[in-house]
Amino acid sequence: MAEIILQERVALKAPAILSAQNRPEGYMCVSCAWAKPAKTHPLEFCENGAKATAWEITSRRADRAFFDGHTLGELEAWPDHDLEERGRLTQPMRWDAATDKYVPVSWTKAFAEIGRELRALDPRQVDFYTSGRASLEASYMYQLFARMYGSNNMPDSSNMCHESSSVALPESIGASVGTAVLSDFQNTDCIFYIAQNVGTSSPRLLHDLQDAVDRGVKIVTFNLLRERGLERFVNPQRPAQMLTSKETRISREYYQVKNGGDIAALFGVCKALIEADDTLKASGQSRVAGKDGEPRDPENAAMIAFAASIAAADKKHVLDHDFIKEHTAGFEEFAQAARKHRWEELERLSGLSREQMTQAAATYARSDAVMMVYGMGLTQQLKGVENVHMVCNLALLRGNIGKPGANICAVRGHSNVQGQRTVGITEKPGLAPLDKLSELYGFEPPRWTGRSTVETCEAVVSGQSRAFISLGGNFLRAVPDTAAMEEGWGKLRLTVQIATKLNRSHVLHGEIAYLLPCLGRIEVDEQATGPQAVSIESSIAHFHASRGKTKPASTELLSEPAIVAGMAKATLGQSRVLWDAWVGNYGEIRDAIERTYPETFKDFNKRLFKPGGFSRPLPARERKWVTKSGKANFISPEKLFPEFPTSGDADVLHLATLRSNDQFNTTIYGYSDRYRGVEGTRKIVFMNPDDIVRLGFTEGENVDLTTAIDATNVRRVTAMRIVPYDIPKGCCGAYYPETNPLFPLAHHDPKSKTPSYKLLPVRLSRSSEVSP
């Protein structure tokens, strides 16, 4: 952390700025979306939040002189790290074809040309992307602009992230987001921690985990890798721990599943529970008699021992039959499916033994209130939606939703990715209040289904998309199929990038290209009525205000709401929206949000500034199930594992893409992954030591990775250094975004369209290149 503060030359202002982070009167961290407590810790920020802050308030500038000195052709060869490292963008620019450089342009001219170009296009040919950092205010204005213009093409970063949750949770429990609140961590007995890397991705959540561990809460982890933050943790905010290096052991049980193996693993846990319940019923020990009395496998010693141990612990009900009866639908079918799956199959696909799955089930059954916390290892999968269904199924077996200390916690990524959806950023017309928008603003919103991220990619590749407007993010690097995308990108008529720092998606560009620099959230946002606050929604569905603290990086920056308003006015001409009044006073945007969503945002401006923010109503928290059946649904996945043409080919490994501790998505801070012991390079591949030998390689050797599915197209990344790692056999790991060229666009979950970034069949071959 100290290094990055020095590297970004912000040593003097950084400490003062950081002390305002995530506090009621301060600004909300620009890094992850973890909850901001009402009663804050002495320092409510983490190492990675500090890095993200230093990165944004850096004194470095990618200014006019910089762009004068470099053609875009030249910048194309720069690594991601070096592009962003140039610092903050300072003035609006337009690509000049004659010199191949970005040259300064006035805001007025930029908006006028963008408006003219958009008016000349069919709105179906235009895509409006949002990365998950934009505030509720900017996002609301942006979706309104897109819809008034006539487009529902609103791909966003959540299409690559928690979209599997957004599809699965409504089907299972009638909520579009997780149901957990912070106090659940104080009331829980046990946390199932699945496929999320807390130490790197959401370090402030470690406070909650450590406090829970101190109370004796059992943490049961399912992860492909042994992750440092999930094993043990020294809390920098507990001086005694720092001095004595006394660590908290986080996970009581640690199950290393194969990537993609969670459906099988969780089915195993459910099967153990259901069969133990059957056994108890058969032996007459259960108070609730079931019609399905016969245990499937009465001879099995492990299960009988498990059932007996549950009975001995005086938990006569392995399952919560009262809850199941009153609150759920589909239990019998699910239980039958669980009984039917064979242990050998579950073991093979999950990589866990029957004993391990039974042990996890025993811990689960002995706990009164269990939380389910999960992340990208579950959602970025071909069967991402089914993964989330399985998490819900397991929770429902013992009524672990809608009671204190239980609940589902989908750990979100970007700091406002959840909130953007809440205020209408969605390609699905059914999820937006179209009638309300029409009534409030007097226009007919498009009713057709827009493009999500992979569909936008397809449209860019095929040439159907003609213009790409980007509210933040680095689309080209974040999406799959890098080579095809880069080719399609250059054929776009118009690319407009609203950004804080230079990245690959700006260096490559359309025929007409604008780079529009905006204020970051940490900066003072001065408008007609004074400095403005914005708002965001955290992972636990709480809304918080955020006020910028530092002087803007340049006097020529505009805020995101001002840029959206500028484009909207130039494109739409006269409209009923008072764009200027909104930009002059963000309170008026919040009033408009409240008028659009009166229940969720009741008294928005009044409640927003309270410490701890305010919470969004979620019926599932009260066990009211807004599903078709009116109940919470058990949903059985049809298949335990995706089928590949390469299944059974021992030379093929299953690749999961990972984040290092020194990056925030496509922003690469540096080349150190301290927790995993990797220094100086990101071009590595983590392999099981036995696989290294079996495939005839050696540690430290360079290999090329080639996609093993989709023979129509060769996709390869070269010169990746082999790092032996504690990862199950048959699996391998490497960093994102370096490996995105390997992912075919079609390799996504058919239900949520989330790319399967955590499971791709690849082949490894000796590399002729030397890694840097």
Ligand SMILES: Nc1nc2c(c(=O)[nH]1)N[C@H]1C(S)=C(S)[C@@H](COP(=O)(O)OP(=O)(O)OC[C@H]3O[C@@H](n4cnc5c(=O)[nH]c(N)nc54)[C@H](O)[C@@H]3O)O[C@H]1N2
């Ligand atoms: N420092 C930092 N913080 C971040 C980000 C960042 O890039 N850097 N990104 C932000 C964003 S947008 C997001 S979405 C979140 C992402 O945060 P996470 O949800 O933690 O996502 P990842 O780090 O990609 O990987 C998640 C974990 O899944 C495990 N895993 C992979 N495949 C499987 C599998 O099939 N099963 C199981 N059980 N485990 C598996 C990996 O070993 C890894 O520990 O973090 C946010 N916070």
Ligand SMILES: Nc1nc2c(c(=O)[nH]1)N[C@H]1C(S)=C(S)[C@@H](COP(=O)(O)OP(=O)(O)OC[C@H]3O[C@@H](n4cnc5c(=O)[nH]c(N)nc54)[C@H](O)[C@@H]3O)O[C@H]1N2
């Ligand atoms: N292989 C693989 N691919 C993945 C993933 C994976 O795990 N594996 N994860 C996916 C996930 S979870 C996500 S969320 C996406 C991330 O995809 P994106 O959200 O598109 O990417 P980021 O890297 O977060 O975007 C970084 C850029 O945002 C801009 N920026 C930063 N702050 C601001 C701001 O305040 N305003 C504006 N306007 N711009 C700003 C900067 O210019 C910076 O270069 O990537 C996805 N891609």
Ligand SMILES: [Mo]
């Ligand atoms: Mo994300």
